[in-house]
Amino acid sequence: MTEIFWLIPFIPALSTLILAVFGQKLPKKYVSFQACFAVFASFVISVISLIGLLQAGHEHSTIVKNLFSWIHAGSFKADLSLQLDPLSAVMALVVTGVGFLIHVYSVGYMAEDKGYTRYFTYMNLFTFAMLVLVMASNIVLMFVGWEGVGLCSYLLIGFWFEKHSAANAGKKAFIVNRIGDAAFLLGIFFIFIHIGSGEFRAINEAIGGGEITQSLATLIAILLFVGAVGKSAQIPLYVWLPDAMEGPTPVSALIHAATMVTAGVYMVSRMNILFTFSISAGHIVAVVGAVTAVFAATMALTQNDIKRVLAYSTISQIGYMFIGCGVGAYAAGMFHLYTHAFFKSLLFLAAGSVMHALSGELNMQKMGGLRKYLPLTYPTFLIGAIAIAGIPFLSGFFSKDAILTSAFASGQYFVWGLGIFGAVLTAFYMFRLIFLTFYGKERLEPEAKKHLHESPPVMTIPLVLLAFFSVIAGYVGLPVVFGKKLDFFGRFLEPVIEHAHEVHLTLGTEWMLILISVAVAVTGIYIAWVFYIKNPQTPHNLVARFPGLYKLLYNKYYVDEIYNTLFVNSTIKGSEVVYDHFDLKVIDGAVNGSASATNFFGKVLSYIQTGLIKDYALIFLLGAILLLGYLLF
Amino acid sequence: MIPLSYFLILSIILFVLGAIGFFIKRDLITQFMTVEIMLNAANLAFITFAKSAGSLDGQVIVFFIITVAAAEAAVGLAIILLVYRQKKTIKSEDIKLMKG
Numbered sequence: 001m002t003e004i005f006w007l008i009p010f011i012p013a014l015s016t017l018i019l020a021v022f023g024q025k026l027p028k029k030y031v032s033f034q035a036c037f038a039v040f041a042s043f044v045i046s047v048i049s050l051i052g053l054l055q056a057g058h059e060h061s062t063i064v065k066n067l068f069s070w071i072h073a074g075s076f077k078a079d080l081s082l083q084l085d086p087l088s089a090v091m092a093l094v095v096t097g098v099g100f101l102i103h104v105y106s107v108g109y110m111a112e113d114k115g116y117t118r119y120f121t122y123m124n125l126f127t128f129a130m131l132v133l134v135m136a137s138n139i140v141l142m143f144v145g146w147e148g149v150g151l152c153s154y155l156l157i158g159f160w161f162e163k164h165s166a167a168n169a170g171k172k173a174f175i176v177n178r179i180g181d182a183a184f185l186l187g188i189f190f191i192f193i194h195i196g197s198g199e200f201r202a203i204n205e206a207i208g209g210g211e212i213t214q215s216l217a218t219l220i221a222i223l224l225f226v227g228a229v230g231k232s233a234q235i236p237l238y239v240w241l242p243d244a245m246e247g248p249t250p251v252s253a254l255i256h257a258a259t260m261v262t263a264g265v266y267m268v269s270r271m272n273i274l275f276t277f278s279i280s281a282g283h284i285v286a287v288v289g290a291v292t293a294v295f296a297a298t299m300a301l302t303q304n305d306i307k308r309v310l311a312y313s314t315i316s317q318i319g320y321m322f323i324g325c326g327v328g329a330y331a332a333g334m335f336h337l338y339t340h341a342f343f344k345s346l347l348f349l350a351a352g353s354v355m356h357a358l359s360g361e362l363n364m365q366k367m368g369g370l371r372k373y374l375p376l377t378y379p380t381f382l383i384g385a386i387a388i389a390g391i392p393f394l395s396g397f398f399s400k401d402a403i404l405t406s407a408f409a410s411g412q413y414f415v416w417g418l419g420i421f422g423a424v425l426t427a428f429y430m431f432r433l434i435f436l437t438f439y440g441k442e443r444l445e446p447e448a449k450k451h452l453h454e455s456p457p458v459m460t461i462p463l464v465l466l467a468f469f470s471v472i473a474g475y476v477g478l479p480v481v482f483g484k485k486l487d488f489f490g491r492f493l494e495p496v497i498e499h500a501h502e503v504h505l506t507l508g509t510e511w512m513l514i515l516i517s518v519a520v521a522v523t524g525i526y527i528a529w530v531f532y533i534k535n536p537q538t539p540h541n542l543v544a545r546f547p548g549l550y551k552l553l554y555n556k557y558y559v560d561e562i563y564n565t566l567f568v569n570s571t572i573k574g575s576e577v578v579y580d581h582f583d584l585k586v587i588d589g590a591v592n593g594s595a596s597a598t599n600f601f602g603k604v605l606s607y608i609q610t611g612l613i614k615d616y617a618l619i620f621l622l623g624a625i626l627l628l629g630y631l632l633f
Numbered sequence: 634m635i636p637l638s639y640f641l642i643l644s645i646i647l648f649v650l651g652a653i654g655f656f657i658k659r660d661l662i663t664q665f666m667t668v669e670i671m672l673n674a675a676n677l678a679f680i681t682f683a684k685s686a687g688s689l690d691g692q693v694i695v696f697f698i699i700t701v702a703a704a705e706a707a708v709g710l711a712i713i714l715l716v717y718r719q720k721k722t723i724k725s726e727d728i729k730l731m732k733g
Contacts (some may be wrong), residue, residue, distance in 0.1 A: 610727050614656055621652065
């Protein structure tokens, strides 16, 4: 049954095509049914493929299906071929599974929107592109999917394009991503020049066979990683993700939390042999991840926009995934990607449900006490928050712990320390969000209060399902302390992911690390409780005490402003200079000059057009005589 | 036997007469006739060479030229007639709509 795995990306593609061509004429009910069904069908095939892989065992863990030869020019060869192995199976499962629930949720969330069909067309197109990205068997096809999800991200961030801020946010996301993609493309070129093939298996064999030098591997790895930094919103290219929250909330959940932004982590894991081979590239990945994890978490502390807090949280959590990849624990990074997809999309969808209830209110300072009005949203939101904070026995705990343990085991204590510090901040800002939204005094606008209602079942059922998975998803990868054989997730990925330099810690150290991460999570929650429930005056006092720090955080370190001055404005100024001096003078001069030259010669030549037959005949005769003279002499 | 050059000289005289007539006459019909004279001068040259070379090619071309000249006369005279209806003149100096 696993042979049909190549259908996984093409069912959403077919659905996109139908919706794009006939969508405007189809009834709304059918549109949403088809869009959801296409993703569900892909999900079913993904599950079948996963079961097939589990039965096949380690030896037959990679199936490649070559659909047709796409580019074949000289020694350059790129096929449209898909690959099913544990890594792509996990990703396909996350994309289609979480994607399906978010599609269903969208049916309720977008019900009143006039761009309903357009929305579902884009969502299906996104699913297709993302599946191509994760299932491609060569890096060129992967790049196609990579750009495809970037395009869908642009289209969906700017979905309400009549809103100026949304259109600008889409543009920003697209342009910032271009920087990363340019580096990614350069990396692909280097691979083709020095390895001669874009197939992942060939690349891995070439690196394993020592065909490229350490420094070349580092160069390629860093170029690819810059691509990942752009797509996965890490320092310094993270600025687009918070603005991307202008899009509809389910889009934020699917694209900007669960799937697309984690593509960078997937790509690094896919190229794990390269990143393991190049030691310094691995270090860079880990440090960038760790710094981003803390940096983004500090920015989440002071935001009042519920979705922006979650956006910074996403940046921070992807930082954790990169820590995992950077220290060589790719399985742990992928594990966090997988659990994060559940709880972060849950948080976004729950936040969407809160917004829906409050007629679009995003500011947490205008919420409070919502617990009793939203009997389903509240507990699911709480489960998501607990999961991300890293409280034991929920999914986030297992994956974050796996990453931090690996970081500690690899001896990069600086990275580990940042990770622990980030964990405190994570627990704090998530519970700040919970307390401000659901507890305390009601600070609602009277207008919003009138329409206050829990969301319809089509929205709450996906929430409940995601909450369920947020609780149980972690149990496929238990830490070593519970028994060596229980890390199913890691063992499943083993054929794809090399265990390069695993350092075994003693059981005592493992327990200590687990206790530390539990302790920091609880500390974070406790501080949030003190700040926002016990003494609600504390934050104000702190702001009064450290106004400079607060302003710095509240304004997100002024990074947007710095980028604007350094890059955006200088580009605009440079463009103006070029426009004035080159476009207007050189290019327009050339165009207008050729027009006036034609005009001039036309005027001169028109003098010989007398309109008199005899003149023409005379010229004709003279010509004939000249010709004759030439022929005779 | 009349020498070849006689025919050719006659042909040249006819051609030059036609050409001169074209430039000195003013009304279109006369100019048209001078063109016909030039065509026939060419015909004469063709036939002369055909005879001297003993080949039929030149004579065949003459038939073509006669056919074309007939067609040309039909079209040309029709045009001149229409020009006259429009302009009430067939003086070639008066017809210079195409002046640049």
